[in-house]
Amino acid sequence: NEPERSNVPNMTDITFGVVGKDYVLMASDTTIARSIFKMKNNQNKIRTLDNHILMAWNGPVADSINFSDYIERNLELYRFRNHSSLSVHAGAYYIRNELATAIRSRSPYQVNILLGGVDKNGPALYFMDYLGSIMKVNTGIQGYAQHMTYSLMDKQWHEDMSLEEGIALIKDCIAEMKKRFLISFDDTTFQIVDKDGVRVLDNP
């Protein structure tokens, strides 16, 4: 018997993505819940793919990790076969295709994705969900956080934001979540991708 799964992935993961002047900044909470418990407090929900793409996942840990591993390995295989990495745009559409194929099969992945990267076309952020939809956005949010922070992002985001402005915007969103979201969370992780690649911001 297959384990019971809901049709909608859990929405309680908090992930944000913001496109800045020449970078994409992403942040996520680091809590993993299991029924009424916080099982883990330091889970990184933002995967690094191929050293130049950030992929934040939302959803049950099983599907998210399984899917992330699968994508990571396939992007690496592409790199060895073709002697160069997939561009951010191509990578996003490759991932979307995998999700779209899976939803039409007997075993869909319950993962929502925020994908960020910088290549020769500049910074790009893609919003993808488990049904296989894809949207190129300037501000990306997943889960319940969308209800509480989209308006905040709309008000504060503008083109060509500096890193300080980007960090301030996401910090405001996190503060709003801490104030209004029922499910508490302690730590968050900030990661940035720019033309030099991917790195973690230790003290944003």
Next chain:
Amino acid sequence: GHLFQVEYAQEAVKKGSTAVGVKGNGVVVLAVEKKSVPKLQEERTVRKICLLDDHVVMAFAGLTADARILVNRARVECQSHKLTVEDPVTLEYITRFIASLKQKYTQSNGRRPFGASCLIAGFDPDSTPHLYVTDPSGTYTEWLANATGRSAKTVREFLEKQYSTDSVATLDLCVKLAVRALLEVVQSGAKNVEVAIMEDKKSMRILDIESLEKIVSEIEKEKEEEAEKKKPKK
């Protein structure tokens, strides 16, 4: 008994351009003969030296098309291994995989053996260097230094005489030995040789043409000096 198809495949390998592998102190070097291309053809570098994973590199002698299949299958297997056990392949594992694949094609109907011998080099996750050789029959063996392809026997005999822990004690010495061995059977000149260097936890490096030319001229000088010594003194 004879398996003629396998022997014919080994003949195909003997016709291919030479490839040499030398394991040194903290380094493994692969050197291949770069066949001169027709004037109008685009010269493409790194055709015979293929990266299978960040820590495994392969050179081959024989039918390029056959080797391409092997390289592709090996690349997929490297990633598949990482996906299932979260660890990069060991050199022995991937060599065994390639060798098993070759063996399957010597024992199935409707198929012919792969006409390529592979030199597989790199560092295991525990930092030990390895050099393996596979042949069309599906056997694999580990070596300190070996050659395959045209005139491989001559190169191997040269290596047997010249190889020692002293002669490969540094990266430069190891590279020089590999190039020197290859130049025994290949027309002298940096443009006829391609060298790949594998060091632990570093990406594969293809030696640039300037360094290669320097090494070749050093080798030429050493050869002249040796020839002078051998001349009878008046």
